[in-house]
Amino acid sequence: MCGIVGIINTDRTKIDGSYIREAIRIQNERGNGLGGGFAAYGIYPEHKDNYAVHIMYQGGRHSDIIKKIENFLEQKTKVHHSEEIPVYPTSTIPSGPYFKRYFVNPLKEQIPVGKNEDDAMVDIVMSINRMGDAYVISSGKDMGVFKGVGFPEDIADFFRIQDYKGYMWIAHNRFPTNTPGWWGGAHPFTILDKAVVHNGEITSYGTNKRWLEMFGYFCMLQTDTEVISYIFDKLTRKDGLSIEDACFVMAPSLWEDIEYENADKKMLLRQLYGQAIVNGPFGIVLTHSGGAIVLNDRNKLRPVVCARVGSTYYASSEECSIRLLSPKVDELWSPKGGEAVIINIAKEEAA
């Protein structure tokens, strides 16, 4: 049981984090104080062309790992700017790991032949995560993730997310049962600009994880959700699938339905990407710089409600979060199992 909320302003209107803080706070029953987190898009306009790398250092501000990581970043990237992520300890979260953010671009001469800047950035993220005691919490452009152990409203206060203004926000309230409640294991999980909050349990994790490892994605954060952001990145960015096709791969139709439709493309997608199927109960909100996706497992084993108010879309585990933010909505619906709700910011702008 976890709580998820997403707010997507397709006209790119920015709002501050206090808005989503309230939306996730009222889902208090869906968490147990062992994890909360937020992802925000559009928060670093002054560095929008640089990758904003948020790194969590387990050992504190004087840990040796910081120097090691920073040397590594200096070797691999041009670091335009770096700073501590300001935190504000509270009575509920008196201390936490040490956070820094770096605005970087991979050095061209360090990018292997046949790879691009995004590929190089993914390699850098994976390398850092495998060094131990330092974990990349987010690595997209003009976006960032703030997460940790605590109720989400406490995490919001710890990072003062009301100080950040973004056009798209997602939030998570965690109730862990399968993996430890630790700072790196809180949601959202990210790679580049993709961020995922998830309610459920991914029983295909072992298969997904081993499949992803073949392509250079290593799951180091001890939580099953990590695979979803990597699968989506692999399918859309590396393999060039459309968002619709990527969603089909993760929650495909039954074989018999594919055959009934006589859908050759779907047949091929499922044959090729069988190990990218996400099985088990899940309700996710996945955001990327171009929009958001709301997706349930194909058995619809977790609640997700969507709503639209003008050019603002909401997604949540509980309708109360949406009603709290906007008592009147233009549309409200529960997506079917396996049927993706795709919210495309660019398309909305063009229209």
Next chain:
Amino acid sequence: MKNNWKTIPPFHPEIDYSRCDYKNGCTLCAHECSWGEIALKPEKLDNGTVVYKPVANLTSCGSCQRCVKMCPYNAIHIVNSPMYTSHGYWTPDYVGNIWKQASSEGGVLLVGNGATGPQRRYFDHLMFDACQVTNPSIDPLREPMEIRTYLGRRPAQWGEETFPLLKLEVPIMFGAMSFGALNLRVHEAEAKATKEIGTYWNTGEGGFHKSLREKYGANTIVQVASGRFGVSEDYLKSAAAVEIKIGQGAKPGIGGHLPGEKVTPPISQTRMIPVGSDALSPAPHHDIYSIEDLRQLIYAIKEATEYKVPVSVKIAAVHNVAAIVSGIARAGADIIAIDGFRGGTGATPLQIRQNTGIPIELAIAAADERLRQEGIRNQVSLVASGGIQCSSDVLKAICLGADAVYVATPVLIALGCGMCQRCFTGKCAYGITTNKPGLAERIDVDEAAWALKNLLHAWAEEIEELMGSMGINAIEAMRGNRDRLRGVGLNEEELRILGVKHAGA
């Protein structure tokens, strides 16, 4: 002296004459026994009538249990002969084998039906996960479960060239057992069952009888082994896939031998060898001495079949199996079948059977891991075989990295086999591993196919139940899913190779 060295049969039938109806003329057991163990002796009754009494010879019983199963009066049971040694080290097996070899039997000891050795059965030390509060289990009676799988090479990513695939409605195929080793009726039963279920059977190396080709070719995998029996362009094109047999789990590094007396006219025609001649498959393919040679054969077969069917390579599970599998994948194979040391066969030299090869559980896990590390797992499908005994073994093999499994001994057992381990004698009392008229007719094709379909249905249902208990409704989500397994009573090295955590972790 010679008489003193007579081997002692380990089993014999005991007949309860108070139940036996021989006095009224029942002699069924003697007719059913194909081993000459139960003979009929004339007996004069008090009224002067002569009847025939079944008597055990105490010389040739292998405990096939045919007489027990067929006796209408439940008058027979098989008993173990008394132990002739209580020595803890010199067990009856070792003593008996030396007696055999020192006697006129001499030579290499042959046994059938695979290894019986004490090596660990890893499947029994692996436990599945189950749903509790965070993920609901799925009831296969109410929710769709998908156990369909596809075998063959996949492109590295979307948009690249695609390849022919085999569609399996259940992740189980019938393993290679040749025409000659089995009779045509058993082959037809296998073909019929797999066609109706939607999976595949494997002809083995003895060719593909022409009477079956048109009707069952789409569900058949034909083999090309070192003997090249029955191999022609038509043969290669007659099936859904072609398998090159390099090795087999029951006898790694050993060739095949079908004795001349088993080479009857239909077998001679199908294998394309003279009637009555020994069919020898040498241990090596004499045109394959390296991986490059194997690659040439793979592509020769692909050329011959116009790239329309996948080509499989079957190897025995041996010490360096992961590296070998990697090489075979890079040589162009679409499917690699790995056969563990418990694989069954008609005849294996005893010392090979007990001491050569490795368990399939370790082999498949190591091979899958290596292919993933090298990023080429998509290039090939892995089929596990050799000692799969039940549906949970199938699913465990899939969790360890297999795409599907071959089962062969379970096919024999489903048709009645009693594990007497004397398939190579050609006297199978159940009519399975024999071509002898009178014995082979004991197989009714429709009944045998019905039994095999039942077996596949039953295992498929059990697999669905197991998956449902883990909250998984697509078998793709089980493949290589070692997270769903935990080891019990395994050491660190075993767990590392299997890629599973110990229970409690």
